[in-house]
Amino acid sequence: MGTESMAKRDFYEVLGVPKGAGEAEIKKAYRKLAIKYHPDKNPDNADAEEHFKEAAEAYEILSSTEKRSRYDQFGHAGLGGAAGGGGFGGGMSMDDIFSQFGDIFGGGGGSPFDSFFGGGQGGGRRRVNKGSNLRIKVKLTLEEIAQGVEKKVKVRKYISCDDCNGTGAEDGGAYSSCHQCNGTGQVTRISNTILGAMQTSSTCPSCGGDGQIITAKCKSCIGDGIIQGEDTITLNIPAGVEDGMQLAVSGKGNAGARGGIAGDLIVLIEEIEHASLKRDGNNLYYDLYIHFADAALGSTAEVPTITGKAKIKVEQGTQSGKLLRLRGKGLPSINGYGNGDLLVNINVWTPQELSREEKKILEGLRDSDNFKPNPAGDEKGFFEKMHQFFK
Secondary structure, eight states: OOHHHHHTSOHHHHHTOOTTOOHHHHHHHHHHHHHHTOTTTSTTOHHHHHHHHHHHHHHHHHTSHHHHHHHHHHGGGGGGGGSSSSSHHHHSOHHHHHHHSGGGGTOOSSSHHHHHTTOOSSOSOOOOOBOOOEEEEEEEOHHHHHHOEEEEEEEEEEEEOTTTTTSSBGGGOOEEEOTTTTTSSEEEEEEEETTEEEEEEEEOTTTTTSSEEESSBOTTTTTSSEEEEEEEEEEEEOTTOOTTOEEEETTOSSOBGGGBBOOOEEEEEEEOOOSSOEEETTEEEEEEEEEHHHHHHOEEEEEEOSSSEEEEEEOTTOOTTOEEEETTOSOBOTTSSOBOOEEEEEEEEOOSSOOHHHHHHHHHHTTOGGGSSSOOSOOHHHHHHHHHHHO
């Protein structure tokens, strides 16, 4: 959204306040938008930057009694060069905005980052409050892994406090510069050693590195800007993930204190064991058991796949341990390099219990050349009869 088109919007609409809004309500609305679209929370996001400037332009006009009166009477046309078409929002830099409105963020000027994270004149960037990462485990079937899947999960975590919009201050509230660190967020100590005077810096214990003190803490979050809550998160898990793989979902971890940046949600993949298919990378394995009549005479069989069933042909004279390959019937590569294969391992089943008649038949075949390794000759007629017998 460009600055020119955004400047034509009604300033009350931009801040989301009614025309009769008081100074405190306008300030609170602007602070909420400024935190939402702040460049630290939206790096390299041109659209967020335009919204940030638009909100600053609206606040500049509506927080001034004189400018607001002209705007209420004449609209954008009554502001001349102060707004609309090349006015405040598009003509001033981000540093100009923070310099003019540093008090909104609890600071007194300096760079945009200084103002947002504590303000003050003491130099040095303030500590960025970042929420901690969360870890969850998601169980997936092979079918879900093959296709990719969308999962909705409920997560207990720290969320931004609605009552103070995550600021930690009551009613959008009041801040004062920390007296111990003079708003820098750091305290400096000088100690005398045998090598001379040594200077060390550490996080200010009074403000925790924020550089500012909340004068009226929010009663809901006790000044932290975050409370325990629950969030429903949609996970788009790509096809081909593996057991033990970790996926990071940016910004879905615990919320950062006092308007800080949220941590990440780390998703650990756990693969549910399939009833009949075994996985090795992108390939799948299946053990097919056939009786020796089918192995000797040849037959067809159905084997399970991820998407259903497939029919395979067992050639005459197939030996136990032979692998049949079904190309492309395995799992997809997570990098998009095609599918693995389904490998069918043939196991010739040996009967464990035989009837008297079956034993008699087999005893008669014990010395047959066709029942010895590397058989010679053709006993197909007998195997056809035996195939019918064992059905």
